[in-house]
Amino acid sequence: EIVLTQSPATLSVSPGERATLSCRASQGIVDSQLAWYQQKPGQAPRLLIHGASTRATGIPDKFSGGGSGTDFTLTISRLEPADTAVYYCQHYGTSLLTFGGGTRMEI
Amino acid sequence: EVQLVESGGGLAQPGGSRRLSCVGSGFPFDEYAMHWVRQSPGKGLEWVGGLIWNSRYIDYAESVKGRFTISRDNAKNSLYLQMTSLRVEDTALYYCVRDMARFSGLHYYYMDLWGKGTTVTVSS
Numbered sequence: 024e025i026v027l028t029q030s031p032a033t034l035s036v037s038p039g040e041r042a043t044l045s046c047r048a049s050q051g052i053v054d055s056q057l058a059w060y061q062q063k064p065g066q067a068p069r070l071l072i073h074g075a076s077t078r079a080t081g082i083p084d085k086f087s088g089g090g091s092g093t094d095f096t097l098t099i100s101r102l103e104p105a106d107t108a109v110y111y112c113q114h115y116g117t118s119l120l121t122f123g124g125g126t127r128m129e130i
Numbered sequence: 131e132v133q134l135v136e137s138g139g140g141l142a143q144p145g146g147s148r149r150l151s152c153v154g155s156g157f158p159f160d161e162y163a164m165h166w167v168r169q170s171p172g173k174g175l176e177w178v179g180g181l182i183w184n185s186r187y188i189d190y191a192e193s194v195k196g197r198f199t200i201s202r203d204n205a206k207n208s209l210y211l212q213m214t215s216l217r218v219e220d221t222a223l224y225y226c227v228r229d230m231a232r233f234s235g236l237h238y239y240y241m242d243l244w245g246k247g248t249t250v251t252v253s254s
Contacts, residue, residue: 056239058240058241060175060241062175067225067244067245067246067247068175068225068241068244069244070240070241070242073230073239073240079242109174111174111175113175113240113241115237115238115239115240116237116238116239117237117238118187118189118236118237118238119177119189119191120165120177120180120238121177122174122175122176122177123174124174125174125175
């Protein structure tokens with residue numbers, strides 16, 4: 024089972040700035056099979072990125088994913104209060120799915 | 131409208147049982163792998179388990195293996211989670227979630243549709 028470690032655990036940034044969130048895997052992830060989700064307060068998670076860097080349908084280009092192997096990032100630019108949420112990474116392409124512990128970001 | 135709607139949450143006693151249901155609509159339910167994902171109060175997301183479109187492969191997290199059973203009835207566009215031997219630590223919001231993969235085999239993928247969840251509280 025691959026363990027995903029997200030950092031930082033919490034992040035406070037100002038509107039208009041850019042934030043980079045990290046997701047580190049305990050083993051190399053094949054074919055960049057990593058997804059990112061956004062969960063706003065009181066809501067279900069929403070898919071942002073899959074394949075490490077492919078935006079899901081309807082996701083604006085202010086969200087971008089990158090990385091490979093064991094180190095992945097989610098970069099969010101032009102931050103606004105509506106981006107306040109917890110962000111999770113998830114490994115897939117296996118029969119046992121895992122999520123990272125999340126990064127709580129406040130704008 | 132494409133959606134998933136969970137039901138069946140409520141209060142259960144430690145050692146007790148509870149059955150959750152989820153109905154999908156607006157998409158070909160019988161083509162997709164499905165999952166249950168839970169979130170304990172104030173905590174992160176935990177994959178509970180999943181099954182592929184035809185129920186041939188069903189997988190569970192270690193934390194629930196042997197206690198929880200996932201099943202589906204494609205004729206009713208429904209997914210189920212039978213929970214037994216419940217523990218206080220099973221208290222959580224349980225989400226029904228669609229896998230992006232249609233007619234998948236052994237593996238699961240990312241999750242592209244989430245329900246709003248149903249809350250299970252295990253307490254005496």
